[in-house]
Amino acid sequence: MLKRLLAKASPILGTQSDWLGLCLLCRQPCDDTPLLCSWCRHAQRQHDRRCLMCAAPLPEQHRESELLCGRCQRRPAPWKRLQVIGDYQAPYAQLIPRLKYSGQILLAPLLARLLADHLDLANPPQVIIPVPLHWWRQWWRGFNQAEEIGQALSALTGIPCDTRVLRRTRSTPQQTRLSAGQRRRNLRGAFEIEPHHYRHVALLDDVVTTGATAGQLTRLLHEHGVTTVEVWAICRTLRHLK
Structure with a gap:
């Protein structure tokens, strides 16, 4: 039975x-x-030392006092910090698609637990804000994977998860095969923000690829009173963020 x-x-x-x-x-x-x-x-602890801003592994010869890779020193991202478990490779390259496309929601608390183990919470944000899906895509999928991970992460860390601050108002084509520039153009005008009182937030997504989505939302949050944005994700792709 x-x-x-x-x-x-x-x-x-x-x-x-x-x-x-x-x-x-x-x-x-x-x-x-x-x-x-x-x-x-x-x-799963792939690298102990990563760039504070893009989470790229830092080479052994990189000076301990330097927290940013050379690229981020020359061209910093709009957010303050990117925290991930690791790179988008096994097992995450298998687990995340199973969560997103096979509906295996039980994987969300597992991934949240792994992420919680990696987070530096010495100066925790006021709130976790998951990257929103357009209502049509969320209805079709049945859930938003970032929200599922965010709710589980909230239970583990005690940091509230607010799914109402950001809304995706325009359905955009899938970005899997788009370049960084194409992703930025694809996302223009795709998000809106609701009134809020937050100053320090953690923007949560499952994967950070080029950083286009995180960058667009970070700038939107900065325009509406947020002073510090951290980006949290399960993993980052192996290519450098743009």
Whole structure:
């Protein structure tokens, strides 16, 4: 009976082994963390030193006192800091599409837990603001993956998650194959902002690719009273942000 119920629920819960206490990555029994064993959690720490602004791995010869890569020193991003778990490669290149396109919502709290383990919260933001989807795309998908991760992250950190501040008012073409410049043009006029009282926010997305979406929203938040914007994401792509 249990196996039949799990089989019916698998589109939402993921595979049966995920729900029955096996590590999502190595398929060994989990010890202290649902869905991921402590060994695999530790193994996800890809790089200890990353650029504060774009999260690119810093080379070993990079001076300890320099917190930015050379490119970000020459051309800084509009946000203050980008925090990620790692680069967009295994296992995130498999887990994130399973969450977004296969409806395996159980992966959202897992990814939130991994991100929480990596965050520097010495000076925490007032609020987590997920990157919004257009209502049509959210209706079609059934959820916004950034909101699902944000709500789980809020429960872990105690930082409120506010999904009402930003709205996507225009449905834009998928950006997967667009260049950085095309993405910026694609996003012009696509977002609106509601009245708020925040000054320090964390903008949350699943993946930061070129930084076009994060940059557009950061500038919009700055125009409406926010003084400090951090960008949080599960991972960044291997190419350098524009």
